Amino acid sequence: MTSGRAFRFAVNVTPKPGILDPQGRAVEGSLGHLGIDGVSGVRVGRRVELTVDAPTEGEARAVVDSLASELLSNPLIEAYAVELLGAGSATTSRAKVRA
Amino acid sequence: MTSGRAFRFAVNVTPKPGILDPQGRAVEGSLGHLGIDGVSGVRVGRRVELTVDAPTEGEARAVVDSLASELLSNPLIEAYAVELLGAGSATTSRAKVRA
Numbered sequence: 104m105t106s107g108r109a110f111r112f113a114v115n116v117t118p119k120p121g122i123l124d125p126q127g128r129a130v131e132g133s134l135g136h137l138g139i140d141g142v143s144g145v146r147v148g149r150r151v152e153l154t155v156d157a158p159t160e161g162e163a164r165a166v167v168d169s170l171a172s173e174l175l176s177n178p179l180i181e182a183y184a185v186e187l188l189g190a191g192s193a194t195t196s197r198a199k200v201r202a
Numbered sequence: 203m204t205s206g207r208a209f210r211f212a213v214n215v216t217p218k219p220g221i222l223d224p225q226g227r228a229v230e231g232s233l234g235h236l237g238i239d240g241v242s243g244v245r246v247g248r249r250v251e252l253t254v255d256a257p258t259e260g261e262a263r264a265v266v267d268s269l270a271s272e273l274l275s276n277p278l279i280e281a282y283a284v285e286l287l288g289a290g291s292a293t294t295s296r297a298k299v300r301a
Contacts, residue, residue, distance in 0.1 A: 141255035145252045
């Protein structure tokens with residue numbers, strides 16, 4: 104639909120430092136049952152991978168940033184980081200995503 | 203408790219290709235309401251960050267691998283990738299995690 108290249112991004116959403124993370128606590132609590140020692144500071148967040156069609160990487164990043172802050176994270180309690188996974192022609196990347 | 207260095211890892215857990223991803227579909231469905239165009243192939247997974255105390259990076263990775271496959275992911279429907287975020291002395295990294 105949009106002309107341009109396809110950029111594949113990952114958005115990593117993690118609970119901000121100091122914010123309670125019940126899932127992380129649950130994982131730490133389960134370590135004993137698995138006999139795993141020496142693990143600490145477990146934080147559980149989300150990872151969203153998506154493809155953006157845009158003329159330039161900058162424009163694609165702008166789309167991802169707006170998505171990440173408005174839809175994918177709660178800025179009050181979560182931080183996010185955007186990671187570029189790859190860039191290619193729109194056709195190639197779409198094929199990969201569907202595979 | 204364990205002697206050695208502290209290694210900070212991230213485990214990225216994503217739905218395997220072909221596996222239904224209702225959260226990803228929900229995000230794609232919301233894009234229209236936000237007026238965002240040209241986004242496709244949305245996949246929603248988890249990201250777990252944790253610190254492992256171990257004598258070597260190899261031993262730390264072994265711990266993370268066993269955690270990732272036994273506790274953090276469902277190997278039937280999810281794939282995981284391990285990412286080393288940083289390494290330091292046990293004391294420094296623990297302080298960072300608590301901050």
